Amino acid sequence: MKIVQVLASPGLTGFYFDDQRAIKRGVTTDGFALVGEPQTAGFSAVRQRGESISIMLLLEDGSVAYGDCAAVQYSGAAGRDPLFLARDFIPVIEEQLAPRLVGRDVREFKSLAEEFDQMRQPDGRKFHTAIRYGLTQALLDAVAKNKKITMAEVVAQEYKAPLSSQPIPIFTQTGDDRYDNADKAIIKRADVLPHGLINNLETKLGRDGGKLLEYVSWLKGRVQRLGDGNYRPVIHIDVYGTIGQLFNDRIEPMADYLGKLEQAAAPFELRIEGPIDVGSKEGQIDALARLCRSLKAKGIKVAVVADEWCNTLDDIRRFVDAGSGDMVQIKTPDLGGINNTIEAVLYAKEKGVGAYQGGTCNETERSAQVCVHVAMATRPEQILAKPGMSVDDAMMVVYNEMSRLQVLLQAKGV
Template identity: 65%
Template sequence: MRIVDLITSAGLTGFYFDDQKAIKLGAKEDGFTYRGEPVTPGFTAIRQKGESISIMLVLEDGQVAYGDCAAVQYSGVGGRDPLFLAEEYVPIIHQEIAPKIMGRELSCFQELAQEFDRMIQSNGQRLHTAIRYGLTQAILDAVAKAQHRTMAEVIAEEYNTSLAVEPIPVFAQTGDDRYLNVDKSIIKGVPVLPHGLINNVKTKLGKEGRILLDYASWLRKRILESGPSGYSPVIHLDVYGTIGLAFDDDPKGMAIYLGELVEAVEPFKLRVEGPMDAGSRKGQIQALKALRNELRTRNIPVEIVADEWCNTLEDIIEFVDAGVCDMVQIKTPDLGGINNSIEAVLYAIKHGVGAYLGGTCNETERSCQVCVHIALATNPTQILAKPGMGVDEGIMITHNEMQRTLALLRAKKNLSIGR
């Protein structure tokens, strides 16, 4: 089966692009927007609509496979590629990719994905991570359609993995509406919650972490009072380095505080993502190592999740090899081709580190669906419900794609057994 055409369409994501530099410099919120001028190149406002591009590959039998190019909320900073605007990148897709991909045989996802993920443009540069992300989604879908199989089955066969037989735990992120959206998550029985978006010391963590401690205590009480019998979710808090800021990056002070958080959420398991931001990959690894040693000395049962400075496949391998975290977040758009996300999950699992197949609120329903297939083929510890910050939509898209695919896989298995 060959590819005979490439079509694109500009779209919207489930959230927004935010100029992180401008916000850190003190941009003031005004309703759902921000006052002031943007700082990061490419931005025309501090908060602007998230944009995506759908890449559709037409197969010679008329089937159409597609994937969505999308980038993270805080684009253009921290070593990431520039702001991803459809008007700017649609022509690049047609000029650089279309001539090379049309006519290609769809016999192997892994080889074709690696080729285009590593492709060098005529200007000598690699493709934008968002393009590599969406293009490889489309390639996976195309190979699956050519073989009349699910995307999960293609991955499992090519990477020699076992398909999941039960749902992968879904992680719901509440955004700033961290009380109401917890109630929604509890009602729907989400296995991992709430994220919490704890990205400000003064307003969200509090002096000596008291605001977050109060929130953690409320969270525990809310689950016990409102959750169904036997409901025992993992508490996963993303603190964006604020604990380090509040405790001057002192491992002892941070460990003691994390011990208080553990007590606040008992009997539920606690994961804390990004406890500090040391400013570099090397610094972050050293800081996490010092904190983890302190936690072990004090026998504090909290799982530490690496996020800051752990962006690419190479970063993830280095963090895993250093043994400085219990889990790594695999931010799928930042890794470019989904072949890299697949390899990242498998590498973490092989080396005894939890794999969190994450991403961003600023993706689309299509990129989420493809990530579900990656999860079902690689069995990560958890998968992020995305896109958006509304909870309901992300949970629905993630949960329903997983249930549909599991039902299809069970039906295929039963059919083969009955033959």
């Protein structure tokens, strides 16, 4: 079956673009707005609306396959592609990609996805990661429609990855409303929580680290109060390098502090994402590897999750091979084509490193649904509930798509 037309429509995401550099330097709040001078190229405000583009592939039989182009909340930070605005990139899709797509046969996903993910613009650059992300979603959907099977089955068949018979643990994120939204996650029995958005040293970690210690203790108490003896979620907190800031990137004091967090979280398993950000990929790989070795030597069982500077499939392989994290976040939009997400999850699992199929609050319901299909075929340790930061909407989208898919696959005997 061939593609006969390509359409692109502007859309909104489930959250916002935030200027991470400006936030780290300190901003003030005005209601939900963040007030300060933008520090990252392309931003007109510290917080501005998140935008997406839907790519729709019209097929010969009249069916429509589609995927959503989206970029992460902190676009332009830590080596990522720049801000993604619909008005800037719809012309790129219509003028440069559509002519190359029309007439293409959608019999196989992997080769098509790899071709378009690697494709170059006239100036020699790859297309923006967001475009490659949305386009490959649409291509996966097109192949599934052609074969009259689910997207998960396409991935399982082409990558020889057995479909999961169990749901993938879902990780919910609270955003700045880290107390009420943590309660929501607990009531809904999220498998992993709360992310916490600890992205400022003064206001969230605390100058002595005390604010985060207090929060972890509170969180444990809420799980025990609102849960039951059978509910044992993983506590996973993203600290955006603030622990490194607190200790001037000194590894041993950082490890000792993580030991205190482990005690505060006990008996629940604790994962700390992005404990340090040294400002470069090479430095980050080295720092996280040294931190992991220090924790192991001290008998501290906090799992370190790599995030910043781990943006591409090649990055993920390098972090995994260097032992730079017990788990890697595979931040789906950052990798461009979802074929790279598939390869990244499978590589981490093969090497015995935890695979967290993540993404961003700044995605759409469509990209989240496609990611569920990828996860059910590749079986990461956890998948992010997305889009948004409200817990309810994001968990609904991911949980319901996973539940529908499981029942459908069981009915088909797959």
